[in-house]
Amino acid sequence: xxxxxxxxxxxxxxxxxxxxxxxxxxxxxxxxxxxxxxxxxxxxxxxxxxxxxxxxxxxxxxxxxxxxxxxxxxxxxxxxxxxxxxxxxxxxxxxxxxxxxxxxxxxxxxxxxxxxxxxxxxxxxxxxxxxxxxxxxxxxxxxxxxxxxxxxxxxxxxxxxxxxxxxxxxxxxxxxxxxxxxxxxxxxxxxxxxxxxxxxxxxxxxxxxxxxxxxxxxxxxxxxxxxxxxxxxxxxx
Amino acid sequence: xxxxxxxxxxxxxxxxxxxxxxxxxxxxxxxxxxxxxxxxxxxxxxxxxxxxxxxxxxxxxxxxxxxxxxxxxxxxxxxxxxxxxxxxxxxxxxxxxxxxxxxxxxxxxxxxxxxxxxxxxxxxxxxxxxxxxxxxxxxxxxxxxxxxxxxxxxxxxxxxxxxxxxxxxxxxxxxxxxxxxxxxxxxxxxxxxxxxxxxxxxxxxxxxxxxxxxxxxxxxxxxxxxxxxxxxxxxxxxxxxxxxxxxxxxxxxxxxxxxxxxxxxxxxxxxxxxxxxxxxxxxxxxxxxxxxxxxxxxxxxxxxxxxxxxxxxxxxxxxxxxxxxxxxxxxxxxxxxxxxxxxxxxxxxxxxxxxxxxxxxxxxxxxxxxxxxxxxxxxxxxxxxxxxxxxxxxxxxxxxxxxxxxxxxxxxxxxxxxxxxxxxxxxxxxxxxxxxxxxxxxxxxxxxxxxxxxxxxxxxxxxxxxxxxxxxxxxxxxxxxxxxxxxxxxxxxxxxxxx
Numbered sequence: 251x252x253x254x255x256x257x258x259x260x261x262x263x264x265x266x267x268x269x270x271x272x273x274x275x276x277x278x279x280x281x282x283x284x285x286x287x288x289x290x291x292x293x294x295x296x297x298x299x300x301x302x303x304x305x306x307x308x309x310x311x312x313x314x315x316x317x318x319x320x321x322x323x324x325x326x327x328x329x330x331x332x333x334x335x336x337x338x339x340x341x342x343x344x345x346x347x348x349x350x351x352x353x354x355x356x357x358x359x360x361x362x363x364x365x366x367x368x369x370x371x372x373x374x375x376x377x378x379x380x381x382x383x384x385x386x387x388x389x390x391x392x393x394x395x396x397x398x399x400x401x402x403x404x405x406x407x408x409x410x411x412x413x414x415x416x417x418x419x420x421x422x423x424x425x426x427x428x429x430x431x432x433x434x435x436x437x438x439x440x441x442x443x444x445x446x447x448x449x450x451x452x453x454x455x456x457x458x459x460x461x462x463x464x465x466x467x468x469x470x471x472x473x474x475x476x477x478x479x480x481x482x483x484x485x486x487x
Numbered sequence: 488x489x490x491x492x493x494x495x496x497x498x499x500x501x502x503x504x505x506x507x508x509x510x511x512x513x514x515x516x517x518x519x520x521x522x523x524x525x526x527x528x529x530x531x532x533x534x535x536x537x538x539x540x541x542x543x544x545x546x547x548x549x550x551x552x553x554x555x556x557x558x559x560x561x562x563x564x565x566x567x568x569x570x571x572x573x574x575x576x577x578x579x580x581x582x583x584x585x586x587x588x589x590x591x592x593x594x595x596x597x598x599x600x601x602x603x604x605x606x607x608x609x610x611x612x613x614x615x616x617x618x619x620x621x622x623x624x625x626x627x628x629x630x631x632x633x634x635x636x637x638x639x640x641x642x643x644x645x646x647x648x649x650x651x652x653x654x655x656x657x658x659x660x661x662x663x664x665x666x667x668x669x670x671x672x673x674x675x676x677x678x679x680x681x682x683x684x685x686x687x688x689x690x691x692x693x694x695x696x697x698x699x700x701x702x703x704x705x706x707x708x709x710x711x712x713x714x715x716x717x718x719x720x721x722x723x724x725x726x727x728x729x730x731x732x733x734x735x736x737x738x739x740x741x742x743x744x745x746x747x748x749x750x751x752x753x754x755x756x757x758x759x760x761x762x763x764x765x766x767x768x769x770x771x772x773x774x775x776x777x778x779x780x781x782x783x784x785x786x787x788x789x790x791x792x793x794x795x796x797x798x799x800x801x802x803x804x805x806x807x808x809x810x811x812x813x814x815x816x817x818x819x820x821x822x823x824x825x826x827x828x829x830x831x832x833x834x835x836x837x838x839x840x841x842x843x844x845x846x847x848x849x850x851x852x853x854x855x856x857x858x859x860x861x862x863x864x865x866x867x868x869x870x871x872x873x874x875x876x877x878x879x880x881x882x883x884x885x886x887x888x889x890x891x892x893x894x895x896x897x898x899x900x901x902x903x904x905x906x907x908x909x910x911x912x913x914x915x916x917x918x919x920x921x922x923x924x925x926x927x928x929x930x931x932x933x934x935x936x937x938x939x940x941x942x943x944x945x946x947x948x949x950x951x952x953x954x955x956x957x958x959x960x961x962x963x964x965x966x967x968x969x970x971x972x973x974x975x976x977x978x979x980x981x982x983x984x985x986x
Contacts (some may be wrong), residue, residue, distance in 0.1 A: 445622060
């Protein structure tokens with residue numbers, strides 16, 4: 251049988267080790283070259299947002315936090331809204347291409363590539379007592395894409411998913427500055443009246459860039475009574 | 488998009504809300520009804536011109552669905568299935584893909600059910616079970632251009648006779664293979680044929696697998712046909728959505744065309760990786776009109792085609808000599824032992840090192856071809872000890888353009904490379920060597936192209952071509968024979984300069 255790499259489509263021979271035989275672990279669906287190009291975040295990271303400190307200029311760091319997170323903490327409105335963020339992969343050039351193929355070109359099946367790393371990293375930072383809440387898309391954007399990438403990621407965890415947020419249609423986030431993003435009124439609404447008192451929640455999304463989207467969602471959930479709101483994303487840009 | 492069928496007419500779901508019938512994905516209908524053209528309909532010229540000769544997704548059409556539906560009901564456009572069922576599985580109607588591993592399914596927010604899509608052409612926007620492809624029912628009409636060609640260069644006698652054959656094939660809607668050696672000047676050979684096509688009001692497309700070839704050809708054609716609308720289509724091109732009597736396109740962009748061209752010219756038909764891909768062939772079949780002419784250009788036709796030419800099953804014309812009239816440099820084979828073992832020990836076989844030494848001492852620039860990227864890096868590290876300016880370049884090298892440019896300027900004495908430079912890159916006065924010519928990546932075609940880098944300019948028509956190997960292969964022998972046969976034919980036809 252010929253194996254074709256799930257990303258570059260080139261034929262390859264999967265590496266078989268004793269682990270695969272003994273634990274019935276699935277063979278990698280990526281060729282070695284593509285797998286090596288996906289880099290998991292490791293080493294020292296910002297305690298709050300999970301940003302890797304490696305390759306980050308020291309002027310962007312103060313003790314255990316990055317300067318972005320310090321800015322969030324100095325803001326009375328946003329202080330402590332999001333307990334912590336953790337992400338799986340570095341947003342390198344290869345990852346940018348893969349995410350673009352997956353999310354914008356619409357190659358849904360790419361999500362399978364992240365299965366193992368996404369699940370392992372989730373359970374390293376969280377556990378199944380957390381409520382899993384994917385960041386929703388607006389109805390218009392969902393129709394345009396055909397699928398919600400955050401939900402596709404959440405499904406990799408094999409835990410119950412709580413679709414308790416909805417989102418109105420706005421212009422794309424990426425076209426706005428940080429200030430503009432902060433000033434927009436909350437992007438999200440609660441889908442139904444639901445009691446979140448003392449619940450612990452993990453928001454799932456594809457990318458943490460400035461953290462504004464996630465904080466908007468977190469704020470709403472906090473107002474509804476949730477005690478701890480964290481986030482877990484595929485990449486940290 | 489889902490549709491309902493009512494009175495033998497397809498109606499898109501958003502326009503059919505109150506009718507109470509269940510809407511289903513387009514690919515689930517047995518048959519898709521279409522209508523005869525209603526001549527008194529006041530059609531949208533803008534829509535018909537946008538869709539002329541194209542097969543597009545709804546997402547690619549900047550028109551409201553009501554307008555499209557009206558044109559459908561009046562017989563001006565048709566809805567087609569994006570994915571069709573076959574006995575083995577599925578076929579993508581846009582790119583022709585039938586390989587099971589290049590289809591995937593997901594729960595689709597558009598059709599609210601599991602939906603199968605083609606992963607092969609997903610870069611061009613997703614085609615899935617619920618995706619209609621929109622085509623125009625109006626035939627594509629050309630415009631006549633009487634004297635579009637403004638070009639006063641002269642053709643060699645071999646080029647001229649090939650050009651005449653191309654003109655004949657275009658006039659008679661025939662297929663033709665132009666087998667032109669590397670450096671024959673095959674682009675110019677097309678000019679009279681394209682000019683004739685334009686005189687006859689035919690639409691012409693030049694298709695090639697690679698964006699860099701599109702970018703290289705476009706300015707040359709715009710120069711030769713200065714007053715003609717010429718567009719270049721590739722990923723990210725500004726000409727997207729436009730139409731012209733002369734189109735230069737990559738294979739992928741060609742997938743958006745439908746019965747659009749009277750003349751299809753396929754350049755570098757054997758170029759990796761499309762020679763093994765049926766997609767180009769599918770795109771060509773879809774984009775050409777019936778009847779039409781197809782002209783294939785290549786320096787290295789594959790075995791099957793060579794055989795067909797021999798048996799007279801395929802019409803071909805050869806240009807066995809270069810435009811400057813000097814013979815092709817013939818490769819010399821040199822056994823170099825187990826060179827991979829030497830590389831492991833941070834060294835290279837003695838005769839390979841001697842060859843490189845000679846180039847450096849004689850200040851002759853050279854390419855050294857190696858089979859794989861991993862080897863390339865190790866070999867560059869070894870050679871940098873001889874001369875720190877020696878560099879390596881491979882297909883995914885982010886500095887690829889800069890390195891090739893530096894080599895052209897003469898700043899680098901030797902460039903170690905994988906097969907990416909085998910075609911396209913022309914630098915005057917160089918030598919070429921292959922290390923590990925026995926590797927299976929070096930096919931007859933690849934080796935002929937590699938040898939074809941040498942002696943391209945009229946000032947420096949010769950140079951050294953050396954294949955270092957650890958055991959001769961059939962491919963190496965076929966490549967050498969190929970080159971010798973071309974030289975022989977050129978001599979026989981009196982196309983070579985006599986000393």
